[in-house]
Amino acid sequence: MRGLWVDAFGPGLKTRAQVAQMVDEAVKLGVNTLFVQAIRRGDCLCMKSGLPLATDPDLEKNFDPLAIAVRLGHARGLRVIAWASVTGVANTAAPNTSPLHVMRTHGPDSGKNSWLARRPDGTWQEGSDGWLDAGIPEAADFMVNSVTSLVRNYDVDGVQLDRIRYPDGGAWGYDPKTVARYAAETGAKGTPIPGDPAWQAWKREQVTALVRRIALEVKSVRPTAWMSAATITYGPAPRITDPSAFRRSRPYTDVLQDWPTWVREGLIDLNVPMNYKRDGVADQGAWFDGWNSYAASVRTRADGVLAPLAVGTAMYLNSPAVTAAQASRSVGAGLGWVGYSYRSPTPGVIAGQQTTAQGLESVGTALRAKGEPLAAPLRWTAEPPSLRGLMGRVVGTAQPGGRVVEAWQGGKLVATGLTDGSGYYGFLTLPAGKTEVRVSGQRWSDTVPARGVARLPDLLARDVAPLRR
Known part of the structure; x- marks a missing residue:
């Protein structure tokens, strides 16, 4: 699998012309899969999800970006996977203006009907972002239905779950409804402290339960749909030789994301660790290789099937040469590769020194060089392991x-x-x-x-x- 993330925060999905250009450039780059952002922040760059349309003045009127991306991508032999931000639903700097948006109906001013993840003091913002609490059953129902609607209403090849976790920092989940549910289910007394292992384990299970139910609902609609997740790889990788090492890692302790369990239980067909590291910066090159090795070591499911694994790399943090080197190391280890992102393929594009087209061309030249991952275009035709x-x-x-x-x-x-x-x-x-x-x-x-x-x-x-x- 050779993939490209296409996010909704820059050019690529906002007009029919942009989508056509994006597909052309993806084919030229040599990828075989597009991860197209559909659910952005409790809204959608699509018209048939049940969610309000994304608020964006540059979005063409009467236009369904996901539908057009699927149609044009399939016509060029690309798989198109709908990328969904699950628990991350708001940004106060760029709010959705629809009265039907979840922040209007179940946001911070909704009293007992609020679905937001909160700190012990009741605050809910992480920077400018707002997140839903997976421990609130009604919020979980909303997230399940939102993601499943993408498979029900579009001919996508699957879905990818992003922001499927609690926010950074660990001290979340303190909506009174969540705390009361924890007490009722476990017998715990009082308000748990943030570092309480039992409290953390319970919240971690809420995230896993959300992934499980989305997977089952997606597979009930279309068994051949790929169920994927963009997973967290903060800091150094766990040691492969220590079976308990992941339970001390930041993904597990900080954002309460237990993705090795998701793989083992078949809840995701395709794991795409967001291995966003910069070769040559401190220990990050070693961290990159370490996370690749660790993720590969936990690919075996409970039924003995080896689950597909593709490494997500940050093109925007690295020169084209480093992007090619990281992709080459990933593919050389028998793994797939996904680049982030179409909008920001090089640091030069981020700095305004290159256009997106120029950045894509420079990355493509490096990736298509003799012996590099995209030198020989490939089709990705495998079926998901969970059917x-x-x-x-x-x-x-x-x-x-x-x-x-x-x-x-x-x-x-x-x-x-x-x-x-x-x-x-x-x-x-x-x-x-x-x-x-x-x-x-x-x-x-x-x-x-x-x-x-x-x-x-x-x-x-x-x-x-x-x-x-």
């Missing part, structure tokens, strides 16, 4: 979240999981065949299909078992 699943929901209880769910096949326990705040559960690495689900004293048998998602009927919970164990 089937099983999902359901627990109802009839005041505390649907945090319930242990077991999947049994042939008399053997084959998987366990937890329900989310709305009672949903599911699995994506089960073998096809008859499966029994056990949760809260209830049992139900169904068949996991060879392709597609089996959706079990709602199970009425009987509160005869602890929520967790």
